[in-house]
Amino acid sequence: MRGLIIGGNWKMNLGTPEETRVHLKELVSLTRSVNNVEIVVFPPFTTLYLAKELTKGSNIKIGAQNMHFELSGAYTGEISPKFIKSLGCEHVILGHSERRDIFHESDELINRKLKKALQMGLTPIVCIGEHLDERENGKTKEIIQYQMEHTFRGLIKEEILKTVIAYEPIWAIGTGKTATPEQAEEVHEFIREFLSQEYDESVARAIRIQYGGSINPTNAFDLFKEKNIDGGLVGGASLKPDSFHEIIKAAERIHDLE
Numbered sequence: 001m002r003g004l005i006i007g008g009n010w011k012m013n014l015g016t017p018e019e020t021r022v023h024l025k026e027l028v029s030l031t032r033s034v035n036n037v038e039i040v041v042f043p044p045f046t047t048l049y050l051a052k053e054l055t056k057g058s059n060i061k062i063g064a065q066n067m068h069f070e071l072s073g074a075y076t077g078e079i080s081p082k083f084i085k086s087l088g089c090e091h092v093i094l095g096h097s098e099r100r101d102i103f104h105e106s107d108e109l110i111n112r113k114l115k116k117a118l119q120m121g122l123t124p125i126v127c128i129g130e131h132l133d134e135r136e137n138g139k140t141k142e143i144i145q146y147q148m149e150h151t152f153r154g155l156i157k158e159e160i161l162k163t164v165i166a167y168e169p170i171w172a173i174g175t176g177k178t179a180t181p182e183q184a185e186e187v188h189e190f191i192r193e194f195l196s197q198e199y200d201e202s203v204a205r206a207i208r209i210q211y212g213g214s215i216n217p218t219n220a221f222d223l224f225k226e227k228n229i230d231g232g233l234v235g236g237a238s239l240k241p242d243s244f245h246e247i248i249k250a251a252e253r254i255h256d257l258e
C-alpha cells in the first residue's frame, strides 16, 4: 500500500523566526496523535534550521522549496542540496509551477536538480501540471507526458521509485478553483499509465502521486479518496495550522477506510 503524504508549501510566507515559532508550535501540538500520514512542511530557506529544531521528536518533517543543481560554486543567491541535507531535511520540492513560470525553470533544468537531489539522498517532490488554456484546448495529457519525458529523463527504476510526483494543474494553484476529484483522478491514472510504459507496472503502482491546487478542509477528503491520489501538496491552506491540520485529518480518515 502507498502511504499518504501531505505537504505544506509556505512559499514566501511565514519566514521570520517569530512566525515560524508560533505556527509550528501549534502545528506540532495539533498533529501529535496523527498516525499513518507523512507530513512535510516546506518553509522558506531562512527558517529551515529553526523549523527543524522546533519539530524535533514530532510527526512533522521539514523540506526545502527548491535547490540548485550543483553542490557548491559561484552561484550567488543559490542554495546547495548539501546545505539542505546538512540540516536533516529529507525532502525538496522541484519544478513548482511558480519556479517554472516566474523563474523560467525548464524541464531540463529540473531534470538536473532531480538527479542531484537523488544523489544526495533527498526525496524530491516533482511538480507537473498544465495551464488553463492547455486544458481548455484538450492538451492536458500531452503536456503531462512531455513534462514527464523531459523531467524524468535518464532516471533508472530505483531512482524514480524514490520520487514523489505532485500533479498541480496551474489553473488551480492559489485560485480557489480546484480540479474535481474526477479531473484529478483522470490525470493521476494517466501518470501511472506512463510510468507503467516507461518502467513497469510495479513502479506505476508504487509511486506516490499527490494532487495540488486549492486544497482546503472542505474538498480534501473527496480528492484523497480517489484511487490514484496519495495525498496533497497544499499552499494557501497550509498557512493556518488548523486548516492544515483538518486536511491532514482528511488523509488519516482515508487511511482508516483502506
Ligand code: PEP
Binding pocket: 009, 168, 172, 173, 174, 175, 176, 212, 213, 214, 215, 233, 234, 235, 236, 237
Ligand atoms: C502550491 O503552491 O503547491 C499549491 C497547491 O497552492 P494552493 O494550495 O494555494 O493552490
